[in-house]
Amino acid sequence: MVQLAGLLLHRRPSPIGATGDYNSEEIIEVPMQRSGLITTFLAALLAMAVPAAAATSYQEGEHYERLPIPVDTREPSKVEVVEVFSYGCIHCKTFQPSVDAWREEIPEHVDFYRMPATFNQSWEALAQLFYAVEALGITDRVHWPIFEAIHEGGENLTDPDLMAGLIEREAGIEPERFHQVFKSFSVRSRVQQAHARGLAYRLSGTPTMIVDGRYRVDGRMAGGNAEMLNVVDYLVAQRHAGESEEADPASTRSGPEGGSVGTR
Secondary structure, eight states, X not given: OOOTTOOOOOOOOOOOOOOOOOOHHHHHTSOHHHHHHHHHHHHHHHHHHHHHHHHTSSOBTTTBEEOSSOBOOSOTTXXXXXXXXXXXXXXXXXXHHHHHHHHTTOOTTEEEEEEXXXXXXXXXXXXXXHHHHHHHTOHHHHHHHHHHHHHTSOOOTXXXXXXXXXXXXXXXXXXXXXXXXXXXXXXXXXXXXXXXXXXXXXXXXXXXXXXXXXXXXXXXXXXXXXXXXXXXXXXXXXXXXXXXXXXXXXXOEEOTTSSEEOOO
């Protein structure tokens, strides 16, 4: 069961390469012709090894998972990356600075956006807060303060009145206006759509990254939350280059709104 404090994702330590000292006298004693041949041979081996390592650096089923049924993306001409998070997840808060820095460097062919997880009633309320904030156009101003209020200030932001107080403090939006948007049909509909997409993504925890509606990446598989972004970059490059493109079966796919659509 996922708790408000978030789902703990274990990290695997990265391997540390060993280093050694070379004997300078032994290197000097190698004849010049033989030394040149050895250098050429080693360079050739390195040239062959680097592409192979890059191609096998991240493996399906080990570092990321392929969704059994691809989910349509909102902009088919781009490679979509979705950050699935919750304000109630402490690991999502820790992950945010890395995501924000990564967003500054993403190429134009990447379409990035956030989607709140809805694992329980508390997180559904926080998802509704997220979409209300987005509808008000103040996400960049209050996204981080909401994390801080919950995890550092201990505020119960599943209470709409406390939500309204924070939004007024941070963005100058009057509580009446916030409540109006928070309770609106469009905001509640977006929460329902996020829930449907979460089921299609087969989510089990946060933070999780979904690449182009096809691949799911989490910290457990990637080897840590920070490493997730490296795996995401790898998959984005693959999708953009078309190297991992496969013939889609003539079957129904899950759509962005939880409905059924044709193959892309």
